[in-house]
Amino acid sequence: MTAVNSSKRPIYLDYQATTPCDPRVVDKMVPWFTEKFGNPHSRNHAFGWEAEEAVELAREQVGAIIGADAKEIIFTSGATESNNLAIKGVAHFYRGKKDHIVTVVTEHKCVLDTCRHLEQEGFSVTYLPVRPNGLIDLAELEAAVTDRTALVSVMAANNEIGVIQPLAEIGALCRRKGAFFHTDCAQAVGKMPLDVNAMNIDLMSISGHKIYGPKGIGALYVRRRPRVRLVPLINGGGQERGMRSGTLPTPLCIGIGEACAIAKAEMEAEAERLRSLRDRLLAGIQAKLPEVYVNGDMENRLPGNLNLSFAFVEGEGLMMGVKDLAVSSGSACTSASLEPSYVLRALGLEAEMAHTSLRFGLGRFTTEAEIDYAINHIVEAVNHLRSMSPLWEMHQDGVDIKSVQWAEH
């Protein structure tokens, strides 16, 4: 292994876990911590008025990036709360008339766990499988949605494998069948064009820190016409149209608003740049290493995501080998466990291949020089580990790993 300058920080390639705040966003936020500290709900004086005006501008900026009216944007603490509010809120409001939810096995844990919770309350939930490329089968969705279905919740872009579900088709199907369509767009906003009207989206979860905004804020789009109604999770002063009480965190609202405005202005050029860097990373690795496989569809995919299986090397061992890179094996939320990623297993990947995967997340501050460095670093680490992998040795000797009787432990 090459000696590594340990004082140097690793190259950040984990933009699906979180992103740094854009300095332009921070600049906009700073005054709202100190001199402009008013409560946006204070109606009696100038401190409140200026804060309210700024928060409403931020609301417009968030709405604009998804083609929504500002009045349809509810600020929350993040995408996890937005997903909870959308799913539990709709389920609880329409309980009695409807008791069924449809979602997908590869959704984020906060959607799946919310659905499990509702099952304990007596709702029934259908978890749609995905095809080997990570996309759902629309015919299976069609069959799953009944007149008892209150909500269909399908994420736009997957956090691990970056695949993009056919939102417009799903939206049209839900509208036709009379079920609300919620989509977790934490990974998608600002990365790809989204339009709540063209796509017939009724509820959409948005995250601040995935789009170079601050952590601790997100938003939920809630359609007004036809109106979607929710039972709130948090009761109180009735802020956010009664759907989410609590004083708005003015600096964070301004941060997510500015982050959306920047993303909207730069999205097209940035997507092109990231796609080219991502393709450079993949081509560079595959030119130098055999037996490297892409997980998830390459066509319908976030431009900044790459998820690779490096056959015959174990992912956690590989992460230790690529210590100059900040990457993820499995998702950050589940990497504390030793189980292979449930998303990769849902694609039908064998457990041994799921164990060999790394996720690369490229973003706004990723450079070509970093990608070239990453390619060499990965190739070196994989070669080092393969040289000490008994599975690679067996593969080289022509032994089929699957034909071996392994003692599962």
Next chain:
Amino acid sequence: MSYSDKVIDHYENPRNVGSFGKDDKSVGTGLVGAPACGDVMKLQIKVSPEGIIEDAKFKTFGCGSAIASSSLVTEWVKGKTLDEAAQIKNTDIAQELALPPVKIHCSVLAEDAIKAAVADYKKKTEPGDAAAE
């Protein structure tokens, strides 16, 4: 997860990586673990006619702790008799490498690999085996 300095040392400078010929009568091979579980260790011992382990080699598919555990035991078994080698306990390995609780299974696997290699050698050299040297 942060690894101990000893784990990092064994990971970056693994001792005795490689393979002996499986058909060599003086070699015992232990292959333990499973790819689906994320750990496979191959440990080989080369035994003298006097029953002393003269050399050892390993190859491991797994995390840093699994690689370090198997690298460490190749050092430990050298110079030992078969019975002495089979006495090595996973707790000794875990303690030497300061493995955290979630990585104890790596040391267990390394202990299993030693036992499997010793058993394989003994099986090969059982009396009555016509092919014995």
